[in-house]
Amino acid sequence: MTTPFINRGNGNSGFKRLPIIAGNWKMNKTVDESLLLVDEMIDDLDAIEGVEIVLCPPFVALYSVLDLLEDTGVGLGAQNMYHQNSGAYTGEISPLMLREICDYVILGHSERRTYFGETNELVNLKVKAALKHDIRPIMAVGENLAQRQAEETSAFVTAQVREGLAGIDIADIPTIVLAYEPIWAIGTGLAATGAMAQEVCALIRQTVAELYTQEVAEQVRIQYGGSVTAKNIEEFMSQPDIDGGLVGGASLNADDFIQIVVKTLEVSSKK
Ligand code: PGA
Numbered sequence: 267m268t269t270p271f272i273n274r275g276n277g278n279s280g281f282k283r284l285p286i287i288a289g290n291w292k293m294n295k296t297v298d299e300s301l302l303l304v305d306e307m308i309d310d311l312d313a314i315e316g317v318e319i320v321l322c323p324p325f326v327a328l329y330s331v332l333d334l335l336e337d338t339g340v341g342l343g344a345q346n347m348y349h350q351n352s353g354a355y356t357g358e359i360s361p362l363m364l365r366e367i368c369d370y371v372i373l374g375h376s377e378r379r380t381y382f383g384e385t386n387e388l389v390n391l392k393v394k395a396a397l398k399h400d401i402r403p404i405m406a407v408g409e410n411l412a413q414r415q416a417e418e419t420s421a422f423v424t425a426q427v428r429e430g431l432a433g434i435d436i437a438d439i440p441t442i443v444l445a446y447e448p449i450w451a452i453g454t455g456l457a458a459t460g461a462m463a464q465e466v467c468a469l470i471r472q473t474v475a476e477l478y479t480q481e482v483a484e485q486v487r488i489q490y491g492g493s494v495t496a497k498n499i500e501e502f503m504s505q506p507d508i509d510g511g512l513v514g515g516a517s518l519n520a521d522d523f524i525q526i527v528v529k530t531l532e533v534s535s536k537k
Pocket of ligand 1 (some may be wrong): 453493513
């Protein structure tokens, strides 16, 4: 696996967090369509250095997409995973199956939590299983509209981070990516503002610092997700605690996704 840090080269204060853009295709694209989409963007994506790029197609397309990503710098991620290695879990996919193909796995996405009843406890088991098998988790957290309106965002997101990371060794923390995705912003076209997203991402980093150390919290990469587009990515990437994006709808269009990565690089090189 590549290291998630770029060395500043100044020899002392350490590193700069390597920005990471992940495309969460959700339940979209057949295998053929997946290959077409990757084909449309892979050359441009591969030419970009300084941003880690991860494509997360549906399970059935992972293997074919992997073929196209071979010898490129673009990584592959799954959208979910069960925490057991094998057994009578009809319909589930295990870390042993994914570790052969994937660098990353998205865990605890709000759609999994809402439609499939995933709890913080289950997400925690999955994060631990991924780490055990050298798959990097992208653990998603975020509040719904009612929680935001009731000013419960901080308490809710903090609990998701604390419970999702419970019992995880400090040595594993820098390999985890946390994604802040306010549910009201996902797929709605109503993205958070940069300031709103920064406020919660700073809180997430603070929570990691309280659980572990400030030093390790500074190494964790935090993405914003929720109606990210080529038009608004700069606003998010300009925030000090936002290190990338988890992109849904806009990752299904080659030009949009390439633009998002290009703009991420532009902003992050000035950070
Ligand atoms: P969206 O989805 O970009 O379509 O809002 C983001 C996500 O759910 O990861």
